[in-house]
Amino acid sequence: MSDGPTITTIAERAGVSIASVSRVLNGLPTREDTVRRVLSAADELGYVPNSVARSLKSRRTNQVAFAMADIGNPVYLTMVREIQPVLKAAGYRLVLHSTDADVAEEIDVLRSLGERYVDGLIMIPLRIGEAHLKAVEAARAPVVIIGSVPDGTRVDNVRTDSRTGVRLALEHFHSLGRRRIGFVNGPLDTVPGSARSTAYAEGIRELGLPYDENLVEIGDFYRAEGAQAVSRLLSRAPDLDAVMCANDLIALGALDVLRRAGRRVPEDVAVAGMDDIDLAAVAWPSLTSVSLGSAERGRLAAELLLDRLGNGDRDPKVVTVPPHLMIRASTVGEETP
Amino acid sequence: MSDGPTITTIAERAGVSIASVSRVLNGLPTREDTVRRVLSAADELGYVPNSVARSLKSRRTNQVAFAMADIGNPVYLTMVREIQPVLKAAGYRLVLHSTDADVAEEIDVLRSLGERYVDGLIMIPLRIGEAHLKAVEAARAPVVIIGSVPDGTRVDNVRTDSRTGVRLALEHFHSLGRRRIGFVNGPLDTVPGSARSTAYAEGIRELGLPYDENLVEIGDFYRAEGAQAVSRLLSRAPDLDAVMCANDLIALGALDVLRRAGRRVPEDVAVAGMDDIDLAAVAWPSLTSVSLGSAERGRLAAELLLDRLGNGDRDPKVVTVPPHLMIRASTVGEETP
DNA sequence: TTGTACGCGTTATCAG
DNA sequence: CTGATAACGCGTACAA
Secondary structure, eight states, X not given: OOOOOOHHHHXXXXXXXXXXXXXXXXXXXXXXXXXXXHHHHHHHHTOOOOHHHHHXXXXXXXXXXXXXXXXXXXXXXXXXXXXXXXXXXXXXXXXXXXXXXXXHHHHHHHHHGGGOSOSEEEEOOSOXXXXXXXXXXXXXXXXXXXXXXXXXXXXXXXEEOHHHHHHHHHHHHHHTTOOOEEXXXXXTTSHHHHHHHHHHXXXXXXXXXXXXXXXXXXXXXXXXXXXXXXXXXXXXXXXXOEEEESSHHHHHHHHHHHHHXXXXXXXXXXXXXXXXXXXXXXXXXXXXXXXXXXXXXXXXXXXXXXXXXXXXXXXXOEEEXXXXXXXXXXXXXXXOO | OOOOOOHHHHHHHXXXXXXXXXXXXXXXXXXXXXXXXXXXXXXXXXXXXXXXXXXXXXXOOOEEEEEESOTTOHHHHHHHHHHHHHHHHTTOEEEEEEOTTOHHHXXXXXXXXXXXXXXXXXXXXXXXXXXXXXHXXXXXXXXXXXXXXXXXXXXXXXXXXXXXHHHHHHHHHHHTTOOOEEEEEOOTTSHHHHHHHHHHHHHHHHTTOOOOGGGEEEOOSSHHHHHHHHHHHHHHOTTOOEEEESSHHHHHHHHHHHHHTTOOTTTTOEEEEESOOHHHHHSSSOOEEEEOOHHHHHHHHHHHHHHHHHOTTSOOOEEEEOOEEEOOHHHHOOOOO
């Protein structure tokens, strides 16, 4: 637990200058004898380079941050699992931020990039406003945003197409003969909330179905809140035969509520979610879900950031991951064992 | 994206020395006029302190690392969610390491503490050997280990009592009239694997039941591997009426397998897991599980570390979190809706 | 090939 | 109350 040797300590021990120590440690050409003495001294002393001092000089920390809304949401977890190895392979450590979907906190993270404790940031904000965009463009380190930003914003951006995603699910319901399709959404002032809201309205019309506002309910993107919203929806529209949920946590809440209400899934009410989290396949019945390619979006974001770190001046890139529908028991019934 | 102002920039702009700038920024007593000029200069320039330079001087990074076996395991996630706010409230950032339960990687994390990029470490190793203990005691920053270390090891340590935990579940099975109680474990060379193995053997004997090695199967602590192990167990001991699983992922795998095999849970076979992860309550049927207080262990570890960071010389503490049984449908049948 | 000396941005000490 | 200056540990021109 002592204070740790520095290159000065090693230099004294090896009888050379600190410059030589530094050279040897960095693999620069040095006389073989010197190399040996430095290395053995370093070894005996258990030397470990001080990354802070190194960073001050090199202006790189080899750390990257990932800021997500809620570390407890499986979607973000999936992304972490993809981002981590990509960055690790490139020699970066991952620092996590959980912002609780709080705008002020997110902007604070952006601002804190000026502290230079990370070389870059991957961020997935729930709400994106003027303040965000200004902060992003003023950021002092490369930033990649997961989630659609307004066109023309100068940021690397990984997006998905949740509009198409919602449509895939609605068409699936329709093809199964469902005509009273409810929709449970999260807050409308969030990026996914607003996108999915318009997608539902459009999708319903394209199917030639009437838009009935009694079929729409708004809660939040969590399981408990989702369940409550589904309850309200059920009492307002008892005749519904399908429920589209804006994410899987809401959909899992829907399964709970429907079971308690004695409605069979999918015979009475079919259910679909979005995100295709791991729990979707686990649920009972297993949950049909629109995959938004969370794993792939995470990986792409990491790759985009690495690319940018290696080449700071290229133009911003936008990458889009297409959604696809994972059909499971909650819409088509149980597979036979 | 410019290079960012430093206190020197501010000093020039405000027409004072860098010392004064530093004083103002750190709230040290300064003439009001100076304060104003410095603050406005800092504001105009959008100054953000360089945390790397500060760390070099102060020898503190205000970062703490958490090293877990697998970032995908809900148990560790629960811990992260508890650790994070405790540390954040104390002004620390969290850096995550996923070691894939690899001993070499874990020791590398310990060694890397010498790099001074974090002020402390919370670690939860699956296997704890001589190498670990040596590395821990040689570590150059405070370490807290979650998981039992040998008595006498000089480390802050948060443990649980999985022996009692296994016993709770076995007694529960026994009280339900089950007598052919199988056991599916993870690798025996892991800390939890070995503890739970002996706990099962002891518990069975204490209940006056014969120890039948056909009732014991070893796989790994993941869902798929657990499911395979349960399959093997079922074919070797088709008459079992209960399965104790060494963690919840295995237990979820057990539910899958039993369902496919046409065995009703709990009527034909009762199932219990350990860890009480969130998915346990979600599963169908909901899963009886031995809670090992993951959230509390995480919180305690964070508090222990903070305490140590504030007072480096106290004696190591050992804190134990008692297990308790969460009884759900997989052993007692479905609650009525 | 090696050593000296400076700078990275801060904080802290010590005169003025 | 303020300003010059010395660290912190490392990398690296530049000189020897």
